[in-house]
Amino acid sequence: MAAPSDKALVPFVSVAHMMALVHRIGPETALQEIAAVIEADFRRWDSFDRTPRLPAHSPQGVIELMPTTDGAHYSFKYVNGHPGNTRTGLQTVAAFGLLAEVATGYPVLLTEMTLLTALRTAAMSAVAAKHLARPGARTHALIGNGAQSEFQALAIRALTGADRLRLFDTDPAATAKLMRNLAPLGFHLTTCPSAEDAAAGADIVTTVTADKRNARVLAANAVAPGQHLNAVGGDCPGKTELPPELLPRCAIFVEHPPQTRVEGEIQQLPSDHPVTELHRVIAGTAPGRRGPDDITLFDSVGFAIEDFSALVWLKARVTPDLCQPLDLIADPDDPRDLWGMLMRAGPDASV
């Protein structure tokens, strides 16, 4: 049987390929580049379809599809969130995604997105911190030292300069792992005995924990005027990280309100509580921080446009040696003759 034509072959970026690509580009450069694409896409927010993601909830976790399109490209991500997975050696969050051409509906890139999601989530946090934290931020408290924490540390340093880290996790082994991983990277590192201690004096406080419940990973009175909060971990219904009494003290910034009202920290607030869409701050059509004593909160849940940005970045940056062609799309010589293609094949697969 003849090999499938180019139209049938979709470039696939495996986990190994993605790791090699990040090594070649350098993780900080990759984070900066993805942040730049996210910023550019947020400036043209109205170009995008903004469907809230489609979740399938189960007692163990959630599986979500996150599609969007700008009219030229279409993307979606498949992503799960299963906090109990680590008990059996699996990732809490695993993901893959696809970029397609709107004009034909044909996929142009399929890729692992566990690593790419870690990169884009951190890049998104850093974009928000760049626009919302007080100028000259140096100290970053990281509450939750799991799989996402190194990426947050690096991205926020890359975009704001914050190179002093104060670390806390309920599991000291997680903090030890983070210390080990960050040691060679030029940070000033301090481990802290509590979340409140970590937050003390920080310019930026990132919460990135994984429990699927209404948690209080930080006492409300531990947050001081002038701080920027980056709430990453609370990202589905019934899963929050911050105490509700803290929220009214904050100027709250979100990705897409219809999604964040259901999934973010603000699910704990009345549905008409005022929030600002972050893309408007980036575009200069809404104010961000109003003064040095504001507490700004980026109530991050992750939005499909960020994945779109990451996929477009990847498509531009990936090289042919870091893809494998996948025989994903049937490609009969005559498109109306799918049966004929099937019949001309035999019982032995040549691809």
Add this chain to the structure above:
Amino acid sequence: MAAPSDKALVPFVSVAHMMALVHRIGPETALQEIAAVIEADFRRWDSFDRTPRLPAHSPQGVIELMPTTDGAHYSFKYVNGHPGNTRTGLQTVAAFGLLAEVATGYPVLLTEMTLLTALRTAAMSAVAAKHLARPGARTHALIGNGAQSEFQALAIRALTGADRLRLFDTDPAATAKLMRNLAPLGFHLTTCPSAEDAAAGADIVTTVTADKRNARVLAANAVAPGQHLNAVGGDCPGKTELPPELLPRCAIFVEHPPQTRVEGEIQQLPSDHPVTELHRVIAGTAPGRRGPDDITLFDSVGFAIEDFSALVWLKARVTPDLCQPLDLIADPDDPRDLWGMLMRAGPDASV
């Protein structure tokens, strides 16, 4: 770098693998088996999440995500519909899909679904015809002789015995192609000069055309009492095949009413026009055909549960030599140490 562990590797069924599998099983057996799984899943309809599919419309076509779950497995299909694609040698419909485990959110199968969709769509039509056509049906009119037509012919014969085909397409080349493909398969074949001529005397009339507009592929007065109509091609808003004045004469059966009201032939009717859910006929809780003079209409648009059935069938039937392992899911030794996995990799991808 070490090879990824089994948890990271998702079996992938390529187009070539799918063709080989269908050859080994035999197309008619495959259609019968898929029909049996669809019937079994329709009998347990309430076990499934029934979210209408998520479409992204563009001037050229539509890209859709079709997820569902029965609480144990989760599936989705990516599928496009671009009628103009054939002008540039591409398929009107190309698709791929995924089966995952709900308990962990991890994918267990990724597959081409262009061929699998052709099989499941035909199997679905055949299940409906088996339950709705008059007993002893022998003659099947096929209006629209494109990529789906051979599959419809075979599946409907396999489940109802209808082996006399009356063929029509606005493009005689499509009919010639269908004649060529069906010639070795033991049908009685008649080409007809018009859709109305094809429908005359048929027990089952299948319309499976691809225009994205409100078409009238068959005059209302060409449909006679006792016929079963299988309307396959009209499957998105603004795309219908049958004249609206025909519809009130029919007993109408649908997959999932909230989706069919928007996408099916019945988008031309008031939104409260009575329809029967086909799964209830299959389960015996609603009547199907009430007598020999009923005109029954299966207003088929394609529903996610049918893809779920097809994916579960494939997972059970595919053999290890017909999959390739895809390095799709990041699998760090310590699930909280994604960064460490990245750092231990190098700039050369070994997978």
